[in-house]
Amino acid sequence: MTGTSPFAVRGRSALMVMRDEREMSILRRQLGRLGMSVTEHDPDDLAAPVKSVDVIVLDADSIPIEGDAASTWKVDTPIIALIGIETPSRLKWLLDLQPASFLVKPLRSAGLYTALVVAFDTAQRRLDDAAHIERLEHRIRSRRVVFSAVLQIMRHHALSEQDAFALIRQTSMRHRTTIEQLCADIIAGGGMPKRTSRTA
Amino acid sequence: MTKPSIPLGLVFSRTGPYAMMAREMEKSALMAVDEINQSGEFDFQFVPHLRDPGGVVAAYHTACDDLIREERVAHIVGCYTSASRKQVIPIVERTERLLWHPARYEGFESSDNVIYVGAAPNHTVVPLVRHMLDHIASDVFCIGSNYVWTWETNRVIREIVTSAGGRILAERLLELGETAIDHIVAEVIARKPPALFNTLVGESSYVFMRALHEATTRAGIAIPILSCSLAEPELKLIGEQASVGCITSSAYFESIADPENRAFVGRWKARHGDDSIPCVDGQSTYVCVMLLARAIRRAGSVDVNAVRRAAANHRYDSPQGPIWVDPDNNHCFLTPRLARSVHGGQFKIFWEADAPERPDPYLSNLDLTAIGARVQKSHEMKREMKRASHLRVVK
Numbered sequence: 311m312t313g314t315s316p317f318a319v320r321g322r323s324a325l326m327v328m329r330d331e332r333e334m335s336i337l338r339r340q341l342g343r344l345g346m347s348v349t350e351h352d353p354d355d356l357a358a359p360v361k362s363v364d365v366i367v368l369d370a371d372s373i374p375i376e377g378d379a380a381s382t383w384k385v386d387t388p389i390i391a392l393i394g395i396e397t398p399s400r401l402k403w404l405l406d407l408q409p410a411s412f413l414v415k416p417l418r419s420a421g422l423y424t425a426l427v428v429a430f431d432t433a434q435r436r437l438d439d440a441a442h443i444e445r446l447e448h449r450i451r452s453r454r455v456v457f458s459a460v461l462q463i464m465r466h467h468a469l470s471e472q473d474a475f476a477l478i479r480q481t482s483m484r485h486r487t488t489i490e491q492l493c494a495d496i497i498a499g500g501g502m503p504k505r506t507s508r509t510a
Numbered sequence: 511m512t513k514p515s516i517p518l519g520l521v522f523s524r525t526g527p528y529a530m531m532a533r534e535m536e537k538s539a540l541m542a543v544d545e546i547n548q549s550g551e552f553d554f555q556f557v558p559h560l561r562d563p564g565g566v567v568a569a570y571h572t573a574c575d576d577l578i579r580e581e582r583v584a585h586i587v588g589c590y591t592s593a594s595r596k597q598v599i600p601i602v603e604r605t606e607r608l609l610w611h612p613a614r615y616e617g618f619e620s621s622d623n624v625i626y627v628g629a630a631p632n633h634t635v636v637p638l639v640r641h642m643l644d645h646i647a648s649d650v651f652c653i654g655s656n657y658v659w660t661w662e663t664n665r666v667i668r669e670i671v672t673s674a675g676g677r678i679l680a681e682r683l684l685e686l687g688e689t690a691i692d693h694i695v696a697e698v699i700a701r702k703p704p705a706l707f708n709t710l711v712g713e714s715s716y717v718f719m720r721a722l723h724e725a726t727t728r729a730g731i732a733i734p735i736l737s738c739s740l741a742e743p744e745l746k747l748i749g750e751q752a753s754v755g756c757i758t759s760s761a762y763f764e765s766i767a768d769p770e771n772r773a774f775v776g777r778w779k780a781r782h783g784d785d786s787i788p789c790v791d792g793q794s795t796y797v798c799v800m801l802l803a804r805a806i807r808r809a810g811s812v813d814v815n816a817v818r819r820a821a822a823n824h825r826y827d828s829p830q831g832p833i834w835v836d837p838d839n840n841h842c843f844l845t846p847r848l849a850r851s852v853h854g855g856q857f858k859i860f861w862e863a864d865a866p867e868r869p870d871p872y873l874s875n876l877d878l879t880a881i882g883a884r885v886q887k888s889h890e891m892k893r894e895m896k897r898a899s900h901l902r903v904v905k
Contacts, residue, residue, distance in 0.1 A: 330568060371593070375661050376683045394596045397618045399661035416600040 316430035320345035322364040388433035452490035459493035519577035521588030526565020538792035542799035570597040612794040616662035626841040632870040638759035647704030648676025654709030656683040673878035674885040723752035741789035762830040774829035841869030
């Protein structure tokens with residue numbers, strides 16, 4: 311796992327999208343104790359908040375299920391959902407926002423730290439997973455290039471498919487590059503590239 | 511000789527957006543209090559302490575906190591909306607008090623410190639949708655106010671209807687209090703749905719019903735309307751013509767013929783005037799206070815644990831019929847009914863359950879496959895009947 315430890319909450323910023331003044335004051339006090347900075351956003355205001363924050367605390371009950379209000383909050387920032395009404399219709403709406411964590415109302419001083427840690431950890435895992443998927447998708451997209459390069463090496467060096475691929479794999483390791491990149495170089499250069507400055 | 515006093519908290523928003531309904535509920539609570547205080551059957555008297563949160567959600571917390579600290583109440587009757595009930599629950603749970611909640615609601619809650627006297631969703635929306643599927647249509651147009659009651663009711667309708675092979679033709683939502691409804695009336699007239707489910711509340715509903723009546727009359731069409739919230743005082747507000755013919759689901763109608771209800775309506779009219787009609791939420795508030803008084807009498811104490819135990823399974827023959835608290839979830843066994851609104855601001859009951867039904871706040875016993883199969887069967891029977899009549903004609 312990469313990134314900051316999810317347990318390190320000091321110095322991070324939270325945005326409160328809430329209506330109930332009593333619960334807001336509990337949250338303000340508790341976030342302050344944890345060393346986090348707090349900004350507020352009126353749930354009725356559909357304009358997306360300008361300043362980026364590390365976590366959004368969103369009172370689900372303050373936003374209607376129907377309408378555009380939810381799209382404002384379909385963001386990459388992790389959301390901690392505050393839940394009062396547990397009807398399936400409300401929960402389905404909430405699932406679409408993919409909350410990173412949740413707290414059940416009424417709020418107490420306990421529980422917030424857990425919700426923050428789970429939210430930061432979930433957010434980091436999502437970033438890692440997205441990067442991992444991106445790498446895998448890149449490899450899938452490169453399949454055609456790898457296939458062409460293997461064919462070319464088979465023809466040029468009169469090798470079996472297995473041996474051609476083994477040669478490409480060994481060369482890519484020696485060149486300290488990926489198989490996909492080497493294959494792209496093979497196709498671009500019309501053959502196995504010479505050792506370049508890439509090798510240290 | 512004066513009887514010993516028990517303080518009783520009553521929390522109703524006599525002012526604010528739903529003041530009309532809350533005033534009806536407070537009136538009913540005070541009527542029950544007077545009856546108990548004057549009755550020889552109870553060896554105590556209630557001293558009501560009234561609080562008006564003005565429909566402001568946060569004010570419910572303050573009102574109940576004040577009743578518990580200052581007036582030392584162990585029991586509170588009140589709340590109308592789910593938002594207000596959710597404000598009160600943490601205080602009654604923390605201080606180990608009981609909230610007696612009269613209004614029907616959308617379910618998915620069960621607090622040890624609330625006695626839910628109003629209907630659960632299996633008492634209201636489920637029988638109404640079943641009736642619609644069996645006797646009216648399986649395709650429905652839904653219109654409602656944009657808040658939790660409509661969202662959840664529509665979800666239940668969608669689940670039942672689609673499992674029976676029907677369709678939700680449209681789902682239109684209006685902000686609470688919105689009265690610009692012409693575009694939806696026009697859409698309904700253009701699409702002529704075989705059934706229309708109305709979960710609008712307050713002024714939006716009255717304006718919509720009037721406009722739709724006018725438009726359907728002009729177009730010469732009839733669209734069956736279903737509701738699980740319409741009550742007698744609202745029929746008056748909608749108006750004589752436009753309010754007639756709406757199929758409504760409720761645990762209470764003023765027209766219930768049982769002697770307990772006729773006596774209750776008689777006492778109500780003697781107290782509030784001949785024009786005044788008790789409605790479902792008012793009657794339910796009266797039942798709350800009566801259930802509480804009977805539980806206190808049975809427990810011999812106001813202690814919350816003792817009262818909760820005494821209330822469990824203790825049958826009361828109320829105006830709406832036999833009712834008792836199910837200790838499994840603190841909701842009530844009660845009798846669902848379906849009625850059609852008629853002239854004179856009244857409902858004519860055409861169906862009621864054979865016996866009080868167990869409350870199912872999480873709809874965990876809702877058997878969708880059984881409803882689907884039943885509808886299939888009833889459609890097959892209708893086809894059979896058509897074939898049979900065809901044969902008779904040939905003969």
